[in-house]
Amino acid sequence: MKNDLLTGSLVYLAAVDPQTMAEALSRWGRDSEYWRLLASDPARLHSAKATREWLEKEMDNKRSPFYMFSIRTLEDDSLVGEIGLDGVVWSHSESFVGISLGERRNWGKGYGTDAMRILLRYAFTELNLQRVSLTVFEYNPRAIRSYEKAGFKVEGRVRQFLNRDGQRWDMIFMGILRNEWLNRNQTSTIA
Amino acid sequence: MNNELLTGDLVRLTAEDPQIIAETFSRWGRDSEYTRLLDNDPARLSSITKTKEWIKKVAEKEQILETFFLVRSLEGNPLIGFVGLFGIQWNYGDAWVGIGIGDRQYWGKGYGTDTMRVILRYAFTEMNLQRITLGVFEYNPRAIRSYEKAGFKVEGILRQYLHREGRYWDEIMMGILREEWMENEK
Amino acid sequence: MSDMMEIQTPLFEGQLICLASIDHDNDPEIESQWTHDSEFMRMLYTEPMRPLSPTQVKKKYEAIEKDLKESQNLFHFTIRARLDDRLLGFASLYWIEWTNGAGMLKLGIGNRTDRGHGFGSEALRMMLRYAFTEINLHRLGVTIPEYNPVAQHIFAKAGFVEEVRRRQAINRDGQRWDLIHVGILREEWLARLA
Numbered sequence: 001m002k003n004d005l006l007t008g009s010l011v012y013l014a015a016v017d018p019q020t021m022a023e024a025l026s027r028w029g030r031d032s033e034y035w036r037l038l039a040s041d042p043a044r045l046h047s048a049k050a051t052r053e054w055l056e057k058e059m060d061n062k063r064s065p066f067y068m069f070s071i072r073t074l075e076d077d078s079l080v081g082e083i084g085l086d087g088v089v090w091s092h093s094e095s096f097v098g099i100s101l102g103e104r105r106n107w108g109k110g111y112g113t114d115a116m117r118i119l120l121r122y123a124f125t126e127l128n129l130q131r132v133s134l135t136v137f138e139y140n141p142r143a144i145r146s147y148e149k150a151g152f153k154v155e156g157r158v159r160q161f162l163n164r165d166g167q168r169w170d171m172i173f174m175g176i177l178r179n180e181w182l183n184r185n186q187t188s189t190i191a
Numbered sequence: 192m193n194n195e196l197l198t199g200d201l202v203r204l205t206a207e208d209p210q211i212i213a214e215t216f217s218r219w220g221r222d223s224e225y226t227r228l229l230d231n232d233p234a235r236l237s238s239i240t241k242t243k244e245w246i247k248k249v250a251e252k253e254q255i256l257e258t259f260f261l262v263r264s265l266e267g268n269p270l271i272g273f274v275g276l277f278g279i280q281w282n283y284g285d286a287w288v289g290i291g292i293g294d295r296q297y298w299g300k301g302y303g304t305d306t307m308r309v310i311l312r313y314a315f316t317e318m319n320l321q322r323i324t325l326g327v328f329e330y331n332p333r334a335i336r337s338y339e340k341a342g343f344k345v346e347g348i349l350r351q352y353l354h355r356e357g358r359y360w361d362e363i364m365m366g367i368l369r370e371e372w373m374e375n376e377k
Numbered sequence: 378m379s380d381m382m383e384i385q386t387p388l389f390e391g392q393l394i395c396l397a398s399i400d401h402d403n404d405p406e407i408e409s410q411w412t413h414d415s416e417f418m419r420m421l422y423t424e425p426m427r428p429l430s431p432t433q434v435k436k437k438y439e440a441i442e443k444d445l446k447e448s449q450n451l452f453h454f455t456i457r458a459r460l461d462d463r464l465l466g467f468a469s470l471y472w473i474e475w476t477n478g479a480g481m482l483k484l485g486i487g488n489r490t491d492r493g494h495g496f497g498s499e500a501l502r503m504m505l506r507y508a509f510t511e512i513n514l515h516r517l518g519v520t521i522p523e524y525n526p527v528a529q530h531i532f533a534k535a536g537f538v539e540e541v542r543r544r545q546a547i548n549r550d551g552q553r554w555d556l557i558h559v560g561i562l563r564e565e566w567l568a569r570l571a
Contacts, residue, residue, distance in 0.1 A: 040474055041474065041476065130548070156540045158558065192419065192550050194414075194416035206413070207430050208431055208432045209432060317425045
């Protein structure tokens with residue numbers, strides 16, 4: 001049995017400390033591109049206090065366990081992003097995943113791809129899910145490439161879902177199935 | 192796809208208003224043999240109000256941890272019992288089943304077995320659980336036979352678990368796996 | 378069809394059905410019966426079906442009213458027979474994202490015997506008009522499980538296009554099924570009216 005389940009080659013996943021994460025999310029959100037890559041609702045600025053309250057409410061939510069993680073670099077332990085399973089549907093053994101990296105200088109370094117690999121391993125070998133889904137906007141090619149590297153396949157496009165900067169953009173759905181993931185990871189994890 | 196998920200050969204599963212549940216439970220609870228077959232707690236008379244409070248708590252509890260039905264006979268539609276899945280452990284796909292036929296005239300006629308069949312089908316094809324567990328007292332051979340008919344296997348014995356009528360009794364743990372159930376259904 | 382766009386043509390009255398609000402006193406009893414119908418529930422919802430008592434339905438309705446008042450991104454209607462105001466089903470515009478002009482639609486006719494008479498199709502036509510000309514959405518989406526070919530057909534006939542297929546997203550009846558997302562754009566709907 002693999003015991004460094006949450007460690008990758010560049011980053012590791014750690015628990016979320018509400019205060020630390022709230023401050024980070026609030027700070028990262030000041031770069032509107034961070035927000036626009038991540039979310040479909042209008043970019044706005046959230047105080048650390050409001051973010052913390054939201055986080056604590058999520059962590060306390062009795063209806064579904066909290067599967068959000070901090071992403072920290074192995075090199076110097078710095079907090080570079082967050083990743084989480086949002087809305088595990090147990091009866092269908094599937095969930096959506098969401099990830100964001102906070103600062104532009106940390107983009108394009110492979111942190112996201114590494115974090116996603118760890119999260120998928122967790123999803124498929126600890127939570128025993130059958131599939132993992134995600135959505136990504138068509139104007140985020142870096143993320144799309146990263147997800148494809150992690151094994152996700154495009155499953156369709158919700159046409160003209162977003163209206164931003166005077167233009168309409170598609171929202172792309174991607175998914176990875178358990179047996180697809182197992183085939184890619186035959187040698188490394190299964191006990 | 193099965194489109195009569197909650198209906199068996201003899202019974203159907205329903206959701207009922209708290210007042211109806213409370214009155215019916217209170218009535219059944221007066222039969223001490225019923226409560227002793229059912230429950231570890233000392234047989235106790237429960238007022239309608241108290242029962243209503245308990246039902247309200249169960250109904251408003253986080254749904255995904257338990258799910259509870261009343262049982263009606265298909266003939267004439269009377270309420271005859273209850274069945275529920277409790278302690279649902281979603282990440283392992285495991286849950287406990289509890290069943291009680293409150294009305295004596297429905298004992299020993301296959302109503303319990305039919306109810307169990309319906310709830311197992313619900314557990315394995317709608318909630319997609321991997322296994323179901325139950326506990327039954329050794330002095331309830333009728334139930335044990337019924338569970339075996341439904342596919343449960345004895346998995347263990349909690350020795351001298353109960354103390355009633357001046358002696359000790361074992362509680363028998365039984366379980367059924369998803370793939371066993373699917374095999375049986377073929 | 379183009380007379381749909383006239384201001385005088387009622388938004389909430391069709392030929393067979395009306396779109397109406399919830400009757401909190403009488404509807405719970407009827408909807409409680411629908412929730413016991415596993416066919417209805419499995420066609421419309423992916424969560425494990427759970428029957429609701431009339432009291433539980435009443436609570437659900439109260440939550441809907443609260444949501445209608447507070448959130449501003451939900452429009453919920455009952456579908457009622459034009460003739461006698463009998464409750465037939467429901468229609469809901471939800472997850473509305475105003476800044477993107479996107480929304481989701483769900484509608485269903487509760488009783489098996491009420492299906493196949495054109496009630497659902499008319500409700501769908503009226504909901505499309507409401508979504509595109511009163512709420513002014515840019516696009517509308519619907520999720521349909523793979524095992525519901527009747528719904529796939531109804532929405533395809535109304536102009537919806539398959540956009541996403543989430544493979545094996547549903548586990549039901551011992552099998553895995555895809556969840557299909559279909560969508561229609563405002564300009565597509567307008568073109569069909571002409």
